[in-house]
Amino acid sequence: MKIIGESLNKEQARAAAHKNGPLIIMAGAGAGKTKTIVHRILSLIRGGVVPQEILAVTFTNKAAAEMRERVLSLLNKEGGAISSDESPIIKTFHSLGVYILKEQAKLLGLSRHFAILDEGESVSFVKEAINDEGLDVKQFEPRRIRNVISRYKGDLVSVEEFARDAEGFFPKTLARIWVRYEKKLAESKALDFDDLISKTVGLLRENKEVRENYAKRFRFIHIDEYQDTNEAQYELSKLLANEHKNICVVGDSDQNIYGWRGANMKNILNFERDYPGAEVVVLEENYRSSGNILEAANQIIKKNTIRKDKTLFTRKDSGERIGLFEAMDEADEANFVAGKIISLMGNGVKPERIAVLYRANFQSRVFEESLLGASIPYQVMGVRFFDRKEIKDALSYFRLAFNPESLPDMKRALNYPPRGIGKMSFLKIASGKTGELPRGTKEKFGQFKKFIDELSGAIPKEPPSRIVTKIIKESGMEKLLQGGTEEDKERLGNLYELAALAARYDTLPLGEGADKLLEDAALFAAEEVKAEDARGVKLMTVHAAKGLEFSHVFITGLEQDLFPHSRVNGTGATKEDEEEERRLFYVALTRAEKKLFLSYAAMRTVFGSRQVNTPSEFIFDMPPELLEQEKRENAGKVIHIE
Numbered sequence: 001m002k003i004i005g006e007s008l009n010k011e012q013a014r015a016a017a018h019k020n021g022p023l024i025i026m027a028g029a030g031a032g033k034t035k036t037i038v039h040r041i042l043s044l045i046r047g048g049v050v051p052q053e054i055l056a057v058t059f060t061n062k063a064a065a066e067m068r069e070r071v072l073s074l075l076n077k078e079g080g081a082i083s084s085d086e087s088p089i090i091k092t093f094h095s096l097g098v099y100i101l102k103e104q105a106k107l108l109g110l111s112r113h114f115a116i117l118d119e120g121e122s123v124s125f126v127k128e129a130i131n132d133e134g135l136d137v138k139q140f141e142p143r144r145i146r147n148v149i150s151r152y153k154g155d156l157v158s159v160e161e162f163a164r165d166a167e168g169f170f171p172k173t174l175a176r177i178w179v180r181y182e183k184k185l186a187e188s189k190a191l192d193f194d195d196l197i198s199k200t201v202g203l204l205r206e207n208k209e210v211r212e213n214y215a216k217r218f219r220f221i222h223i224d225e226y227q228d229t230n231e232a233q234y235e236l237s238k239l240l241a242n243e244h245k246n247i248c249v250v251g252d253s254d255q256n257i258y259g260w261r262g263a264n265m266k267n268i269l270n271f272e273r274d275y276p277g278a279e280v281v282v283l284e285e286n287y288r289s290s291g292n293i294l295e296a297a298n299q300i301i302k303k304n305t306i307r308k309d310k311t312l313f314t315r316k317d318s319g320e321r322i323g324l325f326e327a328m329d330e331a332d333e334a335n336f337v338a339g340k341i342i343s344l345m346g347n348g349v350k351p352e353r354i355a356v357l358y359r360a361n362f363q364s365r366v367f368e369e370s371l372l373g374a375s376i377p378y379q380v381m382g383v384r385f386f387d388r389k390e391i392k393d394a395l396s397y398f399r400l401a402f403n404p405e406s407l408p409d410m411k412r413a414l415n416y417p418p419r420g421i422g423k424m425s426f427l428k429i430a431s432g433k434t435g436e437l438p439r440g441t442k443e444k445f446g447q448f449k450k451f452i453d454e455l456s457g458a459i460p461k462e463p464p465s466r467i468v469t470k471i472i473k474e475s476g477m478e479k480l481l482q483g484g485t486e487e488d489k490e491r492l493g494n495l496y497e498l499a500a501l502a503a504r505y506d507t508l509p510l511g512e513g514a515d516k517l518l519e520d521a522a523l524f525a526a527e528e529v530k531a532e533d534a535r536g537v538k539l540m541t542v543h544a545a546k547g548l549e550f551s552h553v554f555i556t557g558l559e560q561d562l563f564p565h566s567r568v569n570g571t572g573a574t575k576e577d578e579e580e581e582r583r584l585f586y587v588a589l590t591r592a593e594k595k596l597f598l599s600y601a602a603m604r605t606v607f608g609s610r611q612v613n614t615p616s617e618f619i620f621d622m623p624p625e626l627l628e629q630e631k632r633e634n635a636g637k638v639i640h641i642e
Helices: 010-017 033-046 063-081 093-103 119-132 144-153 159-165 167-188 195-206 208-217 231-241 291-301 330-348 361-373 389-402 405-414 423-430 441-458 464-474 477-482 486-505 512-524 575-589
Strands: 023-028 054-058 089-092 220-223 249-251 279-283 322-327 356-358 378-380 537-541 549-554 592-603 603-606 610-611 627-629
Touching: 010 033, 010 279, 010 464, 023 033, 033 054, 033 063, 033 249, 033 389, 054 093, 063 089, 089 093, 093 195, 093 231, 093 512, 119 144, 119 167, 119 405, 144 167, 144 195, 144 231, 159 167, 195 208, 195 231, 208 231, 220 231, 231 249, 249 405, 291 322, 291 575, 291 592, 322 330, 330 356, 330 361, 330 549, 330 592, 356 361, 361 378, 361 537, 389 405, 389 464, 389 477, 389 486, 389 512, 405 423, 405 441, 423 441, 441 464, 464 477, 464 486, 464 512, 477 486, 486 512, 575 603
Parallel strands: 023 249, 023 279, 054 089, 054 220, 220 249, 322 592, 322 627, 356 537, 356 549, 378 537, 549 592
Antiparallel strands: 603 610
């Protein structure tokens, strides 16, 4: 089959040529799944399908943007310029939820400009709910409670269902907190991140007319990373595909590593049961890694039994053997990594093409010290632009201008810059009793409200960048930060960066650009910094590395009870837990293109306690002929760490 653009192998072409009915593409790591989806979309359009009837859903904004760019590029090569309005609908699960909820806001009693709480704001609401119930936040840790609520929402359990069935002290207490939390969301006309999908599912389940409308609108549906879908995402996909059954899912049961946050691998394993007669395409040719790396990965994953069988292969040569280093302790391990990176950089490897992976976040500190001491540029992945306090402060003004009833935004905006409006005064403002405020406080709030009203009036008249600039300057943020510390000046620089980012939305119609900026800010806040945007060697957890690739990869801390994690050997651990940990190591292995380095420490300090370690079982699961011992004297420069 001839398709404009990149050439496809036989199985990729078979998937791209499929049109009607269900299709599952089991795509191994590095097997070109995005290329296959993109060419299938092109093939559908060439076959007469209207682009706007094609929906593709991914998990991250980065993946959605990449797919959108590649689709538009192929379409433009095929038939001339095409606008984004004429292209297929490509969204994340959460942005799809926002898209549907905004269109149907009236049915749910929402404004089109409803607030979307980020994780920090959700935790803050939960903390308030705990306090309002007279409970101790030390006993009922807000973040943990929020995570439990999130898991239930992902499983499509409503607060009413949970409260009705709750038995025992903790479930009954959780029900009280959850009820109070939902009340606070309703009062603020806000949704949390989980609501974006669960409420969309509820709407489609309960309203036949709405469900049929979207089923007709999206005649051909693609779901990426299907093995990572939770119950809510699975149900949303099924509701949209139920009428035409033209659903194509892409995934890999060997890369399911998010069971701890609700991802259900049974969704991909049971696809053929859910959609009888589904065509199955298996992509096993890997275009990323050398032969030795793939052989190690195949040997590791074949020990799992809960999977769809496949064996990755490559047309590349065997490549270098996998380096294995036994360190005395974590400092010795970090010194080895830093020394080896110096050697690699000396041989022309760019630091951006090198990744240091670890199982747990606490491991990063010693690597940071070692790389810093060796003057090696590095970036610890996970710092989120939209999670920065100053960015959230500025956006709270913007969101409040859209939705004056958003209490969390009002509270944040009132408090920064400080205005001397205390907690009791805010409670009076929130309850509409501004007449009871002291004279001075009433004047301050009047000035604040006047500024918010001015912003509201500017939204339909001025571009987003000008509104952000107005917030930075006229709220008092710029003046406050200009005369502060170096850290304050860095925060001001981040605010200016927000204004520059907002300028990207200036080309949209007035009002619409501002709305889109806030929507994207809420959705991007849930994602980590894009690895390719960061300079230097990447330090990250294996979970954060999924979907990325590097020429050289260090997998560190390969010790029993660290990787694999101790939870797989603990009380209540299941076979699924054990296999997920093995899948996580498989994901780590398959990030590397040219060379892998594995390391473990004979002793390690974990949370203040010095312990002797046993090498990870994963090391012994790889054929010894694939490994070569790394010697300390070959590590290069050694950095002493106190």
